[in-house]
Structure formats: structure tokens, C-alpha cells
Amino acid sequence: MILVTGGAGFIGSNFVLGWLAQSDEPVINLDKLTYAGNLGNLQALADDPRHVFVKGDICDEKLVAGLLAQYKPRAILNFAAESHVDRSIHGPRDFVITNVNGTFALLEATRAYWADLADADKAAFRFLHVSTDEVYGTLGAEDAPFTETTAYAPNSPYSASKAASDHLVRAYYHTYGLPTLTTNCSNNYGPYHFPEKLIPLIIANARQGKPLPIYGDGQQVRDWLYVSDHCAAIRRVLEAGRPGETYNVGGWNEMANLDVVRILCGILDELAPKAAGSYVDQIVHVADRPGHDRRYAIDARKIERELGWKPVETFETGIRKTVEWYLEHDAWVRDVQSGDYLRWLDTNYSNRDSQPEPGQ
Ligand code: NAD
Ligand code: TYD
DSSP states (O other), X not given: OEEEESTTSHHXXXXXXXXXXXXXXXXXXXXXOOTTOOGGGGGGGTTOTTEEEEEOOTTOHHHHHHXXXXXXXXXXXXXOOOOOHHHHHHOOHHHIIIIIIIXXXXXXXXXXXXXXXOHHHHHHOEEEEEEEGGXXXXXXXXXXXXXXXXXXXXXXXXXXXXXXXXXXXXXXXXXXXXXXXXXXXXXXXXXXXXXXXXXXXXXXXXXXXXXXXXXXXXXXXXXXXXXXXXXXXXXXXXXXXXXXXXXXXXXXXXXXXXXXXXXXXXXXXXXXXXXXSOGGXXXXXXXXXXXXXXXXXXXXXXXXXXXXXXXXXXXXXXXXXXXXXXXXXXXXXXXXXXXXXXXXXXXXXXXXOOOOOTTO
């Protein structure tokens, strides 16, 4: 089996759902259920014995060690993180605690577990760390996209904490020989994306008649990748990536924020027209984000050359699917915005009788 951390968040839940759709290998899902974790994302697996959910913190080294001893996973995939740049500006502490200390605790528990494995299991074991292109900092309009050898130059507390975690992962390979893999991916979008991030926020605000806030001039460029393509890349790196290596993952799809928002408005005008006018009329420019990176772009040739991965979705196909998903999941958005999803644990477990295991 595999141990996934942060599997109730946006990418983690897409990964777990995708994994169990194409494999019967069980998943232990360790998630702290912060504001970003939503067990409702995994409702389809509620009665599936292949999915074991554990509410807990990756900083809790004893808990992680206990899970490793109990379930003996062949791999750990670390998605757990504080992930929102704006939150990292308002309150960087949680980012250092989870992203840096948490990754460190996970690595320490993993190192102890891995050291005691039999030789064949030791060689086959993998620690896959899911990271971001934001560790490379910002590009000018004419600069070449980020490669795996681009120097780290993070500019936000979020990207700095992810950079620190990447360095720890690297060090555990070089120092202890732990078979690590790191993926540095560009901006994802798709189902279950928390509506504080640009694309789901714009869809939700548009539908609710609220302003569509563009930071600064809206000419900041991101390289968008549909989330299921990212999940496929992670599966491929886990399967065939070379230990100690890092792989950049991206969609070859650079786009300015204002263009993304205009495309969203166009699709919404078509699929869910307003009584009068266009959603574009709701666009407003607001004060820019401090330290706002101007451009990210990923050179994803290494993962294509070495592992044969490339994205399946284009931005046109992926963004349409995304808007359609949000239109069909109004209730999911409403639950997230009202905080109702946080009560999911109570809803799910409070009315169930619990009985000890027979024979115990
Ligand atoms: P997310 O914020 O949606 O989900 C994070 C999940 O981690 C949540 O379920 C949360 O409850 C859990 N978590 C947070 N702190 C934890 C802790 N201390 N212990 C256990 N669980 C904890 O994030 P996401 O967008 O799904 O990102 C997942 C990973 O992918 C992150 O490491 C992020 O840096 C990376 N990444 C994200 C993007 C993107 O566009 N979203 C792009 C590249 C890389
Ligand atoms: P975001 O989804 O927060 O991802 P990241 O900061 O990790 O790239 O933001 C994507 C881009 O959209 C980024 O350049 C900031 C911008 N943005 C806005 O213009 N308005 C908003 O309300 C938000 C949340 C983001």
C-alpha cells in the first residue's frame, strides 16, 4: 500500500480518487483537515476498504512512525502543505510549521522505518515530495522557462517554505540514501479546487454576482495544468522516476491572469448566462499582492524525455470541464463557503454506533 499525506485537499483528493480508479493498491490517507482539507471530496470512497483515512498532523513524528509500522507502505507521497500564497503573507507561521517542520518530521519517521526494511523493500521504497514551480521565483517576459537546474529564488513565505522542504528532501537522498523523488509543478486547476484560489474564486464570485478581483494589472503569467494531468505525472514519477531526481511538471500553457478571467467569463456567459450583460462586467482591479511573482513557466521536457509523460488536456478542454464541474457542484462550493464541510466528520461519524472489533 501507499501512504498519502494531505489527501483531503485539492490535488491530494484528486490523486487518491484517480489512484483507486486505476489500481486496487490501498491508500492510507493522513490529513490534518485544516480549513483546506475536505472529507466531502472523498465521499465516493466512504465505504471503500481500499481507503483508510487518518486524521492527523505530519508534524507528529510518533503518529507517522506508528502508521508506518502498522501499514508498512512501499511509498510515501507528501501532498500535505499550507498552499495559499496570500495566506502566507498574512500569517507565515503555519507555513513554516507544516511545510518545513512537517516535512522534516515525515522524513525522520521515514528514515527510521526505511532503515529497518529488508534489502529488496529498501531498494523499492520511494518518498515522493510534491512541490511547486514557485520555488524558482519569478521570470521576466523574455526569460527561458524554469528547468530542474534553475537556481531556487523563492519570493513568498509559501514558496520559501516549500523550497526549504525540497532542500531537506534532497539532503535525505544525498546524506542517507533515502530513495526520494521531487516534482515541481506549475499552477493546477480542476475539480475540488478551494475557492480562495484564482480560478474557483472567479467562478464562485461570478455566479454569486460578486466582483471578480484582479490583482494589479492582471498581466501576471501562470502556466496552468489540469489536475488529473498532474496526478498522472506523479504516478509516472513514482513508477519510473530515478531516486534523487527532481522533475518539473507543467502544462505548456502560459496565460495572463486577466485572459484566464476573461475566458472563464466567456464560458460562463455561454453555459450560465446572466439575465443581462456579461460576467466580464463584474471584473475589478484591486491592489496588487506584495512580492507578486510576475511570470512562471515550466520546461517539462525532462519528464517527457525520460518518463514519457505529457499533459492530455489543453487549457481549452480543461477549463471547460472545470467550469462544468463547478456548475454541477454548487452545493460543494456553498458548503465550503459556509464552513459546513468542516462539520462533515460530525455528520459522518456521530450517528454511527461504534462497536469493538469482534474478539477484542
Ligand atoms: P490544499 O491546500 O488544497 O491541500 C492541502 C492539504 O494538506 C489539506 O487537505 C490539508 O488539510 C492538509 N494539511 C495541511 N497541513 C497539514 C499537516 N500539518 N498535516 C497533515 N495534513 C495537512 O493544497 P493543494 O493545492 O492540494 O496542494 C497539494 C500540494 O501540491 C502542496 O504541497 C502544494 O505545495 C503542491 N502544489 C500545489 C499546486 C497548486 O496549484 N495547487 C501546484 C504545485 C504544487
Ligand atoms: P493563486 O490561485 O493564488 O495561485 P498562485 O499565487 O500560487 O499562483 O493565484 C493565481 C494568480 O492569480 C496569481 O498571479 C494571483 C492572481 N490572483 C488575482 O489576481 N486575484 C485573486 O483574487 C487571486 C486569489 C489571485
